[in-house]
Amino acid sequence: MTTIRELARRSGVSVATVSRVFNTPEVVSQHTRQRILDLAAEIGYLPNGSARTLATKKSNMVGLVWDTDHRRPGWRHPFLQEILVALKTALSAHGLNLLMLAGHDAAGPDDGQRYVRAVRQHNLDGAVIIDNGTRDPAVLALVEAQVPCVALDLRVDGPASTYITSDNAGGAALAVRHLVERGHRRIATITGPLRTWPGAERLVGFRAALAGAGLPLADSHVIEGDFYLDGGHAAMNRLLALDDRPTAVFVAGDEMAVGAMRAAQAAGLRIPDDIAIVGFDDIEVAALIPPGLSTVAQNKPGFGTAAAEALVAMLHGGDDPPKPTVLPTTLVVRGST
Amino acid sequence: MTTIRELARRSGVSVATVSRVFNTPEVVSQHTRQRILDLAAEIGYLPNGSARTLATKKSNMVGLVWDTDHRRPGWRHPFLQEILVALKTALSAHGLNLLMLAGHDAAGPDDGQRYVRAVRQHNLDGAVIIDNGTRDPAVLALVEAQVPCVALDLRVDGPASTYITSDNAGGAALAVRHLVERGHRRIATITGPLRTWPGAERLVGFRAALAGAGLPLADSHVIEGDFYLDGGHAAMNRLLALDDRPTAVFVAGDEMAVGAMRAAQAAGLRIPDDIAIVGFDDIEVAALIPPGLSTVAQNKPGFGTAAAEALVAMLHGGDDPPKPTVLPTTLVVRGST
DNA sequence: CGGTTACCTGAAACCGGTTACATTGTCGGC
DNA sequence: GCCGACAATGTAACCGGTTTCAGGTAACCG
Numbered sequence: 001m002t003t004i005r006e007l008a009r010r011s012g013v014s015v016a017t018v019s020r021v022f023n024t025p026e027v028v029s030q031h032t033r034q035r036i037l038d039l040a041a042e043i044g045y046l047p048n049g050s051a052r053t054l055a056t057k058k059s060n061m062v063g064l065v066w067d068t069d070h071r072r073p074g075w076r077h078p079f080l081q082e083i084l085v086a087l088k089t090a091l092s093a094h095g096l097n098l099l100m101l102a103g104h105d106a107a108g109p110d111d112g113q114r115y116v117r118a119v120r121q122h123n124l125d126g127a128v129i130i131d132n133g134t135r136d137p138a139v140l141a142l143v144e145a146q147v148p149c150v151a152l153d154l155r156v157d158g159p160a161s162t163y164i165t166s167d168n169a170g171g172a173a174l175a176v177r178h179l180v181e182r183g184h185r186r187i188a189t190i191t192g193p194l195r196t197w198p199g200a201e202r203l204v205g206f207r208a209a210l211a212g213a214g215l216p217l218a219d220s221h222v223i224e225g226d227f228y229l230d231g232g233h234a235a236m237n238r239l240l241a242l243d244d245r246p247t248a249v250f251v252a253g254d255e256m257a258v259g260a261m262r263a264a265q266a267a268g269l270r271i272p273d274d275i276a277i278v279g280f281d282d283i284e285v286a287a288l289i290p291p292g293l294s295t296v297a298q299n300k301p302g303f304g305t306a307a308a309e310a311l312v313a314m315l316h317g318g319d320d321p322p323k324p325t326v327l328p329t330t331l332v333v334r335g336s337t
Numbered sequence: 338m339t340t341i342r343e344l345a346r347r348s349g350v351s352v353a354t355v356s357r358v359f360n361t362p363e364v365v366s367q368h369t370r371q372r373i374l375d376l377a378a379e380i381g382y383l384p385n386g387s388a389r390t391l392a393t394k395k396s397n398m399v400g401l402v403w404d405t406d407h408r409r410p411g412w413r414h415p416f417l418q419e420i421l422v423a424l425k426t427a428l429s430a431h432g433l434n435l436l437m438l439a440g441h442d443a444a445g446p447d448d449g450q451r452y453v454r455a456v457r458q459h460n461l462d463g464a465v466i467i468d469n470g471t472r473d474p475a476v477l478a479l480v481e482a483q484v485p486c487v488a489l490d491l492r493v494d495g496p497a498s499t500y501i502t503s504d505n506a507g508g509a510a511l512a513v514r515h516l517v518e519r520g521h522r523r524i525a526t527i528t529g530p531l532r533t534w535p536g537a538e539r540l541v542g543f544r545a546a547l548a549g550a551g552l553p554l555a556d557s558h559v560i561e562g563d564f565y566l567d568g569g570h571a572a573m574n575r576l577l578a579l580d581d582r583p584t585a586v587f588v589a590g591d592e593m594a595v596g597a598m599r600a601a602q603a604a605g606l607r608i609p610d611d612i613a614i615v616g617f618d619d620i621e622v623a624a625l626i627p628p629g630l631s632t633v634a635q636n637k638p639g640f641g642t643a644a645a646e647a648l649v650a651m652l653h654g655g656d657d658p659p660k661p662t663v664l665p666t667t668l669v670v671r672g673s674t
Numbered sequence: 675c676g677g678t679t680a681c682c683t684g685a686a687a688c689c690g691g692t693t694a695c696a697t698t699g700t701c702g703g704c
Numbered sequence: 705g706c707c708g709a710c711a712a713t714g715t716a717a718c719c720g721g722t723t724t725c726a727g728g729t730a731a732c733c734g
Contacts, residue, residue: 003690014714019692029712049458050390051690054719059387061436068422080418085405092439099398099436102429120338121386258625285622288595340720351684356722366682388720391689
């Protein structure tokens with residue numbers, strides 16, 4: 001484990017000069033710089049990150065806040081992996097690493113300050129928050145503490161935070177217009193949890209698009225779901241039991257949509273002839289389950305890259321946080337409509 | 338940002354005593370300890386992780402090596418999310434955090450030492466490696482550098498490393514015995530990439546179980562796949578074109594199995610009557626795609642918890658690395674057999 | 675009552691970097 | 705020939721902890 005003093009000694013300069021070679025190379029003469037770099041490569045010198053962080057208070061690490069929903073043990077994010085890949089790639093291009101922060105199951109006190117504590121303790125430069133639908137006070141504490149934050153699918157608002165989200169309302173409208181074009185007039189919806197931003201926005205877009213098409217919407221045709229398969233299944237059963245059963249359903253999440261399709265099929269209905277279904281997300285199963293789920297696709301890697309860019313902008317820029325990013329959605333038509 | 342000196346000053350003791358309160362509380366008198374702890378809580382003192390790491394050379398962070406396969410942009414791990422949840426939970430119970438290391442797409446030189454560099458630079462205590470099928474030299478360099486490592490589904494061998502894997506051979510045998518019980522005699526297989534440990538082992542188990550049942554295996558009935566949907570599709574088409582077409586196929590990965598099912602269905606075959614299929618993994622789609630994919634289920638969270646335990650054992654234990662963990666597999670029977 | 679011993683605490687060196695400030699040497703201009 | 709500007713480097717304080725070593729006090733013992 002060679003240190004900076006060792007390298008300085010061997011190259012006959014002071015530690016300050018060596019330090020400058022790595023931090024402000026332009027101020028050290030071409031000649032000594034090259035000599036030091038060569039020697040560094042030869043003896044395999046690596047600056048110690050902790051020492052550097054201690055001195056500069058910058059760690060080049062950002063926290064990843066992604067906690068499970070303790071009320072829902074089996075909770076899965078529909079496309080966490082795609083986000084993570086894109087996020088990691090985009091961050092590491094800027095020399096940033098991702099530290100996964102311990103959630104509510106961590107050791108130690110859980111007073112709603114756990115993320116703030118982690119950030120302070122590790123000198124994290126910022127954080128990326130992946131919403132899990134629980135209104136976790138620890139997350140809010142993070143934006144309140146003015147840690148540079150970018151949240152995914154969670155609307156946060158603070159002097160050092162911004163968020164990334166899909167065009168949820170627009171996507172819902174795409175779905176509605178598609179169904180209207182197919183001739184549907186009685187269109188219902190199974191929403192996400194309305195306390196979540198995507199859940200709420202997709203319903204807003206749905207309502208607006210229906211109104212825009214001059215179509216009525218019965219209260220019974222709006223059922224709040226939970227983004228889970230079973231929830232979609234149950235919600236669809238309630239819709240099917242109605243006297244004025246809809247001919248089409250916009251389901252605000254693919255997982256639920258799959259559950260809804262199964263409920264419809266179990267009830268002996270044919271898709272799309274007896275009932276059409278449009279989902280949201282475009283997860284892998286959507287293409288695989290017969291007759292194919294038409295759905296509103298989200299730009300999954302876009303979340304990761306946009307989050308990274310926004311965060312880097314905050315870290316380097318310094319001034320106001322970037323405006324929220326709204327990722328466009330696209331309609332993917334398959335057999336269910 | 339209160340420091341240890343500040344806390345020491347305010348509580349009228351030396352920094353050494355404060356430090357001891359947090360590290361070796363038993364050596365400081367009950368009375369002063371309590372006083373310091375109270376004051377610490379009151380003014381919100383948090384030990385600085387970087388300073389601590391600098392002094393102790395322990396960071397309480399472990400690296401997560403999980404890189405994408407650059408030859409396969411869309412590559413997804415079949416159950417990364419389950420592993421991550423379990424891993425994170427189990428590690429944080431021991432006060433350990435997970436640092437996601439930048440892969441081949443990182444900034445800086447890529448000479449096969451990138452993970453070793455990252456470990457040294459951040460003083461990581463160890464690493465968890467999730468195999469991606471590429472024989473990445475940077476991963477091997479990590480175990481060679483004797484960084485405490487535990488690998489998932491990758492057989493590594495070193496004085497400071499161990500691995501976790503499913504009982505791949507046993508699982509394959511479960512599948513074969515199940516098919517034999519159903520009366521099948523001509524059983525083929527679509528394997529994973531044979532350079533991967535699961536790919537190779539599942540074939541070994543398959544062969545052994547067939548032999549154990551006294552059944553022959555034609556060379557043409559073994560097709561090497563790639564764990565991808567399209568690969569499974571193509572491989573199945575090759576099997577279907579054979580003169581002695583098998584009546585059952587053991588497909589060594591669910592993703593491929595789904596592709597295989599679609600190929601069979603596209604060829605007008607009925608599942609399971611014309612051809613039976615057993616997969617491996619038990620991913621979510623397996624239950625959703627009609628008629629339901631019978632499959633060998635892996636203990637997905639088990640990978641994460643076992644990895645955490647093995648790593649903790651290495652970090653605390655100090656002596657020989659723990660024996661490799663082999664997680665039991667179970668057969669899940671659905672409509673495809 | 676003197677000498678151990680055990681227990682608690684403090685002083686100071688150290689971990690490996692960064693950086694404000696001081697120093698040295700060169701060069702151009704007058 | 706002197707002065708100021710500038711470029712290159714060195715000195716040393718500092719970041720916030722941990723830990724070795726030594727010192728002081730009280731209890732215990734014969």
